[in-house]
Amino acid sequence: MRRLLKFLHTMGSIGLMGAMATFLVLFSVTPPTSELAGYALIRGAMGAVATWMFLPSLALVLIAGLLAMALHPVYRIAGWAWLKLATGVLMFEGGFVYIQGPMQREAAMSAAALAGKLDPSALGASIGPERNSLWVLLAVAVANVALGIWRPRILRLPVS
Numbered sequence: 090m091r092r093l094l095k096f097l098h099t100m101g102s103i104g105l106m107g108a109m110a111t112f113l114v115l116f117s118v119t120p121p122t123s124e125l126a127g128y129a130l131i132r133g134a135m136g137a138v139a140t141w142m143f144l145p146s147l148a149l150v151l152i153a154g155l156l157a158m159a160l161h162p163v164y165r166i167a168g169w170a171w172l173k174l175a176t177g178v179l180m181f182e183g184g185f186v187y188i189q190g191p192m193q194r195e196a197a198m199s200a201a202a203l204a205g206k207l208d209p210s211a212l213g214a215s216i217g218p219e220r221n222s223l224w225v226l227l228a229v230a231v232a233n234v235a236l237g238i239w240r241p242r243i244l245r246l247p248v249s
Contacts, residue, residue: 091161098153102234104146105180109227111138112188116220122213129199132212136196139189147184151177168243169236176229176236183229187222191215 115135120127154177157164164170195215201207 091157094153094157094160097149098157098237101146101149101151101153102230104142105150106227106230106234108138108143108146109188109223109230111142112192112223113220113227116216116223119216122209125199125203125209128212129203132192132196132199136193139192139196143184144189147181151181167240169240172243173233173236176233180226180229180233183222183226188219188226191219195219 112135115131115138119131122128154173158170158174195212198207199212202209202212
C-alpha cells in the first residue's frame with residue numbers, strides 16, 4: 090500500500106506541475122483580447138487543462154498524501170511531512186481560488202464574447218494575477234518535491 094500511495098502521489102505531482110507549466114506556456118502565446126478568436130481559443134484550452142489535468146492531479150496529490158499520513162505512522166511523526174501537509178492545504182486553496190475558478194470563468198467569458206453575448210472589453214483582467222499565482226504555486230510545488238526527496242529533520246514529533 091505504501092508504494093501504491095507513493096506512486097499515486099508522484100504521478101499526481103507530475104500532472105499538477107505539468108499543468109502549471111502548460112498554463113505558463115499558454116500564457117506566453119495568448120494573443121491580446123482584441124484578437125478575440127485566438128484569445129478565446131487559448132483561454133478555452135486553459136479552461137480544459139484546468140478541468141481535466143490540473144484539478145484531478147491536485148486531488149490525487151492531496152488524497153494520496155493524506156492517506157499515506159493516515160496509514161503510515163512514520164509520516165505522522167516527521168516534521169517534513171507535516172510541513173508538506175500545510176503547504177498542500179495552500180496548494181488546494183490556491184489552486185481552486187486563484188487558478189481553477191478564474192481560468193474556467195475567463196474561458197466561459199471569452200466564449201460568450203466570441204458569440205456576441207459579452208463585451209470583449211471585460212476580458213483579460215485576470216491574466217496578471219493568474220500568472221503570478223501560478224509562479225507562487227509552482228514554487229510551493231517544487232518545495233514540496235524537495236521536502237519529499239530530502240526529508241529534512243525539521244521537527245520530530247514525539248511518539249504517543
